[in-house]
Amino acid sequence: MSNTGVASQIEGPAATPTHGARLIIAQVAAMVRFTTLESLHRWTLMAFLLAVTLFLLLLATTVNLDIVEGNLAAARLFGKTIELPEVGIEAVDIVTTFQVVVISLLYSVGVALALFSTSNLVPRLCVDGWVDLLLAQPVARPTLLLGRATGAVAVVALSISYLIVGSWMLLRWKTGFGNAGFLLAGAIIVATYAVCYSGMVLVGVVTRNSPVSILAGLFFWLSGHVFHLFHAYPAWSTSLRAGWQRQMGEFITESVYWTLPKSHGLAEMAANAARGEPVSGAPLLFSLPFAVGSLALACFWFARRDY
């Protein structure tokens, strides 16, 4: 009896082979598609997309800016003329200020919302009666898990891109000024999410518990800011009495700081990019070991576990 799937494609002379790298790509694509479909049935994502659509519509229809030689000559909001100060306002400043506000909101609310809405994707993958069906297919366990994680990041990236690219295009249309740094800031926010999400994947696959997963994701994200304070202001250790306590305290906080994602640095990166200032890639670079390590551990655990 012939198998019309991969088996026959490997064995059958007439069939088109789908194996090796092509098979892995097809399997990852299947998981990404499945994860996207699942996300589209979540109220959080739908509410976000709806809110962004309303925001873009308002921006397109209610804000009118007249730019003359790079300066704001007149502005109307909801059809009403806004009185402008006598000091000239440059279009670049308006756009940059607006974009920094958007990026700040996106970094705080957007990342939290993204972590929340994708927190149960891995635990749901590991549900009995579903995970065993998936694992019984000719797919490697790491492929399945990484496909799921890629799907989550893809959904978040598309959602954030919708807001970033949409508002960037509208502002360019209205002011004639396009700040490429704003687009880069959007990419940095997606990267921030991806780094924190990789930690959530590890916690999700080990605990198979959505609430624990979301708490872990928020912890990885926020603790980066907290431990940055210890790192940036080493004088805090002088409050400890004994010398060994200071040494121990500094060792622990520095170890944790270098292990966790560099959330603070990533936030600064995004803000700088939105302002059109030079951006250092160091926070992203130093966050990568956390992401890669978390995903490697998650794959190791997933591959060894009985289901």
Place this chain on the structure above:
Amino acid sequence: MSIIEIEGLDKTYYGMFGKSVPALRGVDLQVERGQAFGLLGPNGAGKTTLVKVLLGLVKTTGGSARLLGSPAGSATSRLRVGYMPENRHYPAFLKARQVLDLFGQLNGMPAAQRRERIRTVLEEVEMSEWGEHKVGGFSKGMRQRLALAQALLSEPELLFLDEPAEGIDPLGRVVVRNILRRCQEKGTTLFINSHLLTEVEMVCDQVAILHAGRVAESGRLTEMTSKEREYRLIAASPPEQVLAALDGAVESIESVTAPAGLYAWKLTVGGRPQLNAAVDLLRGADVEIEAIEAVRSSLEDVFLKAVEDAKEGSARVERS
């Protein structure tokens, strides 16, 4: 060559505090290509664990298992295997067609081939009109049939079915049974894990009974259920004529329930020659024979006896 070869398979689950629970203890089994194999056993006997080991969902702690010539659980072996688990938890938001499409993609089937196979398997399980409906609204029987469609999608050479008739109505069972028969006719090997003995009896030709992680009994169903030296004789002639003809020719004769207008006896004979001699005597005495058939015990009798023997065996080992 056997399609499934299992030798001395052990699986022990370890709890958080080092507590160990042996699920399989030295299981030896062979399933030949084209067979319909039934794995029976009481709850907790290790049936599901054995299937999961064969599919690579659970890691062994000892022994070896091979599927289609490849180590059990390898991607190569899973390529040619279909699996219908006992608990099916399909995401409610997916449509039946989307479920099948996902599994087709994971099996590396090209888009055109997927479309065709999905259409075919939905027809086979009599769910063509439900392809565009969400799984969340399906009844248990429909989910069961969808699971079967998913297992059949890649036209597997070996089909694992964990409790395929569990929780579905008699009509649904007939549908499932007919599909399995068609699969067997096409040459697919069936491995059915069930505690519904009547279902296994109707589909399988080979069975193994698992008890406490060990194979208590295995063999061909017909051999396991046939009772040695016991036959049922149905005749149209009056009882006294039959009894006179067989006087002293058989070891025992006992009257049993007969169809209307006929007479029936259970005969115990020393062997086939004695049975043939008895038939000669009956014919010599002009007894009108309607039928002679070997008496079979039900699979339930065999199952209960095997489990009882296995329990006694375990108790003896513990005592000694």
